[in-house]
Amino acid sequence: MSPCSRSIISQNLLQLNHPFPTCDIGQGRRHLDSSLFSGSSSVSVNDSLCYKMSFFKFLFVAAIVSNATFIEGYSLSNLDIVTRDEWQARPPKLVEPMPNPVPYVIIHHSYQPAACYTPKACIKAMQSMQRFHQDDRGWNDIGYSFGVGGDNRAYTGRGWSAVGAHSPHYNNRSIGICVIGDWTEKLPPTSQLQTIKELIDYGVQKGMIQPNYMLLGHRQVRDTECPGDALFNEIKTWPHWIPSPPNEDVQVENVNSGANAVLL
Structure with a gap:
């Protein structure tokens, strides 16, 4: 527990x-x-x-x-999961199914857009990320499975059962959670951190995430500063965090989906 x-x-x-x-x-x-x-x-x-x-x-x-x-x-x-319709997401260009439950949860920060603390601002942040990923990067959809805002709500990105575009070689076996904001020098509010934990536990309870899942920061699977020093040091104290991923065969992913994406 x-x-x-x-x-x-x-x-x-x-x-x-x-x-x-x-x-x-x-x-x-x-x-x-x-x-x-x-x-x-x-x-x-x-x-x-x-x-x-x-x-x-x-x-x-x-x-x-x-x-x-x-x-x-x-x-x-109190866990509030916002649907794609509610944040007025664009339709995905393509959805690639991902089997559940997945063994990994990977934590990111957005860096930009900046932290948001109201539903209106967080919706704007989700729309901005989706627009950048689809239009500038040419991906199928927003890269993350979920975003978590400072309004203490979880925003559905690609969701529980679609291959993401957030962590090369892990996109088809992980839930990628983007904590909206730049968490290099300071931590998100306690309530925002609690929303992340509750979202993960909800995924476990619903059979979308393995009960013995492994928690990683984005920097552990590619060369990046994400999810920021402050947030990374925080998740290192959480029970399921592991120092390094186990040695496994590299998973083949569809590059056209943005699966092997490089996120800063």
Whole structure:
């Protein structure tokens, strides 16, 4: 279980210590009898109201729990994955299927565009990267599987099951996550880092990423400064990071897709 794991119902999700007025039921009135809602005088009006309030409090809690997705012991109810339609992505020129689950997750930074902290700015950043990759580089689509913005949302790029264009020789067996911004000298906000972790754990839970996946920074698979010194030093502390990829046969990739792309 990763360090970010917490109890199944996080305290932030269910801070219900004082969401409703408290009820002080006397020592002799703690048993709810069958006449509670019948109008019988055996239960006081105050106690009847108190029991009803407790019942509605229970329903409120149950509603929150029913809408939460639990992965590795903590709630992912706040994970917001933005679809391609929602950020108004262009259609891909071609989609090459990638089998799941994949063994690698590779972390990038965009460098440019700069960090974004609102949905509007992050959508603009995703559109800018796709336009550059398709028009200037001639690739099929934006190179990354996902982008993660400072608005704490994950943006669908090529998605879980399409060959990417972000890390030569790993594009057909990895999920490439671009952390939007330049993270050479400073770290992304804690909430943005948490979104990356939750996205990865969601991929594991959905069978898109192997449970024993290996985490790498882009600089570990090609000559580049990506994902920036600060971010790279951060991911080196995460449980699945490995110092170097295992010695494996080089995977043949379709160059026309941008699969053997050189990303700075």
